[in-house]
Amino acid sequence: MLLFTDVITLSTERERALVDVTLEAQRMVRRSGVREGMCALYAHGATAALMIQENDDPNIGEDVVDCLDGLIPNGVWRHDRIDGNGASHIQAGIVGPSETIPIRDGKLDLSTWQNVFFCEFDGPRRRRTIAVTILGN
């Protein structure tokens, strides 16, 4: 059984956006040499998350951000009296920072329209990180 660990580093340009990190993750699976197994991705930062989402229409990312902003609006939380980003924390918690994706034939076993997105809910940030842990044969 092989164990491979690494970190994806990215910067984010906007306050709130979904950033596609599929290519970086696929590259690490290739480098790990694992053909069959799993790739556990984990976003650091309590105002960030990971989401598997449609990859073809870039509007989807904006739809997701709009949707979350409508459901969980800014400025109405207890935490906003301290730090002003209560909505970002709640959204990050509900979407969640961890996704575990199967590896088959040496690649992430995503379906045709699934990609992996880093969710920035409190940017822009110069440096965001995703821990990558790969296990398999």
Add this chain to the structure above:
Amino acid sequence: MLLFTDVITLSTERERALVDVTLEAQRMVRRSGVREGMCALYAHGATAALMIQENDDPNIGEDVVDCLDGLIPNGVWRHDRIDGNGASHIQAGIVGPSETIPIRDGKLDLSTWQNVFFCEFDGPRRRRTIAVTILGN
């Protein structure tokens, strides 16, 4: 350490519904021969997801679908101008396609009222798949 991989295949009958796949997953755990470890389940398809949910009252699945439809309604998203299923994508992304369930004594270590459900948000579909990756001893 054992590694076992397989795929659960199912068809869905309705546009939107939760489909219980616990039995199929338990069967694969048994076939894997793993007694202690973890079972990572992953739903393919950017309009599908997995949810651990109450197993006794079949109304719960309808409640979940109604709730998501109320929060994330159909027809109001940028993506709807392209493909008409924006709400299905957003719901799938928030619920998420991956669940990692412990294995103990050769079985999925679910609690009494927890089952594993495939969430169909854009059906019916003739063929949906869930990747199964089991690791353990």
Add this chain to the structure above:
Amino acid sequence: MLLFTDVITLSTERERALVDVTLEAQRMVRRSGVREGMCALYAHGATAALMIQENDDPNIGEDVVDCLDGLIPNGVWRHDRIDGNGASHIQAGIVGPSETIPIRDGKLDLSTWQNVFFCEFDGPRRRRTIAVTILGN
């Protein structure tokens, strides 16, 4: 490759609250002897969940509960005619019971402000459990 399994046991004092279990999880990682790998946590109970959330401001937990109660209110679900806790089940399903956290240098690789919280959505309960499955070297 090491495999370590155990259970975190807790009681909950309130009907609805987030309970920090990071210390207990860190202790198990230390006891496992794993330096690099992953820690899969899984909350038992169909009215409970796990959430990675901000750890510094205790208001955040109350904000999360308030937010979920606003979005998914009590008393309006089919299941409420049977058991009265439909909202708890739906909230637990959407937040989800499983989080897979990387292990680096013998510790959970959380970022500075991330802790692990057990979400009680139908308490108080004398005994709640989280299955811990650790894999790595």
